Amino acid sequence: MEAKSVILRNVTKAFPGSIQKQVNAVSDVNLVIEAGQFATLLGPSGCGKTTTLRMIAGFEDITTGDVLFGDSRVNDIPPNKRDCTMVFQSYALFPHLNVLDNISYGLKIKKMSKANIEKKVNKVLTVMNLNDYKERMPAQMSGGQQQRVALARALVMEPSVLLFDEPLSNLDAKLRLVMRDEIRRIQKELGITAVYVTHDQSEAMSMSDQIIVMNKGRIEQIGSPQDIYQRPQTKFVADFIGTANFVEGHVLDIQADRLQLHTPLGEITAIKHGEFTKGQRVTLVMRPESIVITQDKRNVARVTKSVFMGQTQEYEIELDDHSFQVTISNPMGLRGHQVGDLVSLDFPEQAIHVIPA
Ligand SMILES: Nc1ncnc2c1ncn2[C@@H]1O[C@H](COP(=O)(O)OP(=O)(O)OP(=O)(O)O)[C@@H](O)[C@H]1O
Ligand SMILES: [Mg+2]
The missing domain is CATH 3.40.50.300 (P-loop containing nucleotide triphosphate hydrolases)
Incomplete structure (x- = not known):
């Protein structure tokens, strides 16, 4: 054959x-x-x-x-x-x-x-x-x-x-x-x-x-x-494959390999993949496992849902009228956050994928 x-x-x-x-x-x-x-x-x-x-x-x-x-x-x-x-x-x-x-x-x-x-x-x-x-x-x-x-x-x-x-x-x-x-x-x-x-x-x-x-x-x-x-x-692809959080925004500034973005969550830096123009409307795609929950008080978010799934702990966290899906892997032994807890969300630049809106 x-x-x-x-x-x-x-x-x-x-x-x-x-x-x-x-x-x-x-x-x-x-x-x-x-x-x-x-x-x-x-x-x-x-x-x-x-x-x-x-x-x-x-x-x-x-x-x-x-x-x-x-x-x-x-x-x-x-x-x-x-x-x-x-x-x-x-x-x-x-x-x-x-x-x-x-x-x-x-x-x-x-x-x-x-x-x-x-x-x-x-x-x-x-x-x-x-x-x-x-x-x-x-x-x-x-x-x-x-x-x-x-x-x-x-x-x-x-x-x-x-x-x-x-x-x-x-x-x-x-x-x-x-x-x-x-x-x-x-x-x-x-x-x-x-x-x-x-x-x-x-x-x-x-x-x-x-x-x-x-x-x-x-x-x-x-x-x-x-x-x-x-x-x-x-x-469509981001939503169909896995779970995705979406935030709308536009391009403020473009450096060689970075995008400066204006979003309802404030200014965000992302790694640039593909071609963009200043002022262009974009959608930020963030996977639940790439968002980081921290204890610093930069942006105060509230836990609205917390589900223990064995391998992961899955949260819904509200920040400025946006509801984010956040997944923490290996919750073994952690107490985890409870509904109502105040936390802070961090969006590392490698966690953000930008697509044209
Ligand atoms: N023999 C047929 N006559 C008319 N329309 C058809 C026929 N077979 C499929 N279709 C239509 O073509 C489209 C694609 O169907 P298809 O069976 O290829 O989908 P699929 O992606 O395999 O879906 P699923 O995951 O449900 O199996 C559907 O809108 C379906 O209604
Ligand atoms: Mg089929």
């Missing part, structure tokens, strides 16, 4: 009926996923993730634009000839076939020799830790085991491109964590290009080389997990 890049050029999908509403399910999507990369389409329900994936797979016609695998345009190639396989949320195993036959099915259709099938299936059974389950019927297995079979069935085809549509959402939280690692490990080991759909941001963060954040059929931002979290380009 040889991994291939997946390229989308100006891809649009208009479903019949959606034309009247002037909203396309997918609008003018441009995307390059390098061979061997793990890319995740992330976004809220209805933003066009599944539709995009189904166009890559060939289950859905492309209204305008092109989909390429490597150098070849695949728009008119049927799904079974595209050299990609898809793993579904529902597993979609054949209920009347045991594990071995489920996994062998696609190779038999391809008319591969018995010896060859056996060799490939045995390898996948081992990789997926399924050797003890060969004879089992899907109904006799847990959700996690069935999902491993579904994954094995896709892997045995040795596709250049592996597509996943929320494959873990039927599993419990613990198993989801295990399967994340498993999928990522196998994808790396085999060097397959993977396109993964989820609306679970921690899943996207933990698995991906590249995250593609979608909103209303369009791409909002493409970047590494760090980029997306630390340098969101829009308010």
Whole structure:
């Protein structure tokens, strides 16, 4: 198997009926996923993730634009000839076939020799830790085991491109964590290009080389997990990934690598990323874990909510009519602040990310 890049050029999908509403399910999507990369389409329900994936797979016609695998345009190639396989949320195993036959099915259709099938299936059974389950019927297995079979069935085809549509959402939280690692490990080991759909941001963060954040059929931002979290380009991305505090302001002055900002909280200095102009309206994005609670009396803020979460203590703190989410990690042994306590908030410059308003 040889991994291939997946390229989308100006891809649009208009479903019949959606034309009247002037909203396309997918609008003018441009995307390059390098061979061997793990890319995740992330976004809220209805933003066009599944539709995009189904166009890559060939289950859905492309209204305008092109989909390429490597150098070849695949728009008119049927799904079974595209050299990609898809793993579904529902597993979609054949209920009347045991594990071995489920996994062998696609190779038999391809008319591969018995010896060859056996060799490939045995390898996948081992990789997926399924050797003890060969004879089992899907109904006799847990959700996690069935999902491993579904994954094995896709892997045995040795596709250049592996597509996943929320494959873990039927599993419990613990198993989801295990399967994340498993999928990522196998994808790396085999060097397959993977396109993964989820609306679970921690899943996207933990698995991906590249995250593609979608909103209303369009791409909002493409970047590494760090980029997306630390340098969101829009308010939507900042809000969708993690928790964000927003403060509106404008640019007072620009130095080489710093911005001087006027905000309702007073003058604030931030590190400059990107181009800004004097007077420009901006939004300051601050993550809850980057704001510091201090005891000095510079700006008096009041704790309005305090929740112990085990690994963290989460506060809501009011300062000048602004309510801030602030998270303290490792609250072990700390008494913590109580509702009504007066504290002070500090906004270190590296805690502030500035985006155009
Ligand atoms: N067959 C269809 N006919 C008409 N509209 C459709 C069809 N399939 C999807 N849509 C619409 O296209 C948009 C995108 O749907 P899509 O299934 O791609 O979203 P999604 O991001 O996968 O959402 P979810 O997270 O809920 O699975 C939605 O507005 C949906 O209603
Ligand atoms: Mg979907």
